Amino acid sequence: MSGQDQAAGLRKWADLQRQQRDAEEDPSGVESDEAAPAAAVTAEEAAAHAQEAMAPTIAAAAEPATVTPPRPKRPLVVVGLPHAGAAQVDKVRGRLGQWSALGRQWAGDPQDWEIQVVMADSPSLAALTKERSRWALWISSDAEAFATMYRVLRQLRDHGGPRQLLALHEPHLPRQGLLDNLRDAAAHYLDIELLLLAR
Template sequence: MSGQDQAAGLRKWADLQRQQRGADEVGHNVESDETVPAAPVNEEEAAAYTQEAMAPTVAAAAEPATVAPPRPKKTLVVVGLPHAGAAQVDKVRGRLGQWSALGRQWAGDPQDWDVHIVMPDSASLTDLAERYSRWALWINSDADAFATMYRVLRQLREHGGPRRLLALHEPHLPRRGLLDNLGNASARYLDIELLLLAR
């Protein structure tokens, strides 16, 4: 509780002290046997009033502050982007946000993803593939997209990369055409599964 509760308890104790002194003085001044002085307040009672007033404040101060632990981030390793950097990470998170807005629950909050941009010919690709289970291929929708993306998938295969990737692309990109062709070619020639989520 607040300091007001503590102050109220102390005022109560002080009033009892004044009543006791007043009763003692009345008892000395009046010579009647009928006047009975008020029972004196001993130190234990005074301490009890003080303790009662302070207890909520002390208990509240002793409680540790409840801070929600940060949500664990989900790691997503992305290949197919020209280079790493904060702008590329924001680009991926923006795409995840679009998927989330379309009702894809797996996308969740884009800020909950720890996005790593990796080059498909990285020397540590095998280690990364063993360490992380969520991988995505960034697919552009330009005229050279099929050739570029197939080259990235081939490099992944040659350098021990993952065998299953999410196709991360614009939500409006139709499945028929680029996505289907890329998915079929990667499965047939590279033994890589491309997860296509186009509507």
């Protein structure tokens, strides 16, 4: 038997099976007691069935995945560092991480902060003060810290900077001495409120 004759014979057999199945079905929608013999499925029918079965999967793959947007970062402008740059931003993040590790809720995740290091004598300081509400003063703990930080605060006042800043210092730095003196001098002479972190 040639391949063409065999294919024609299979098609004829499949058509007969389909006709027999259609004849046995009850028009009222009730199935007959005898189950119809399973009919062979042609390659075309199999392909059509496979395409129907995969349609939901293909549609789901075509839909864009739902991505939760990243949390907005909290802006923090920091003054008192010797210069701007990635290393300085990392120092601030590290300090926030120290406070967060001590259980300070306000510090949160250091990566959630958008840290901007600004020089106290920047010409854009007044405009930036209107745009940003969170400011911090980086307080070092060296021997010249009081004079350096007071000079930074005075420059802030002279250039239209903020009137309230968070004192960002090492967690172990005692309040008595440098921190209290700097806070009192800022309030009395410069009309700037320096917020000291609770221990």
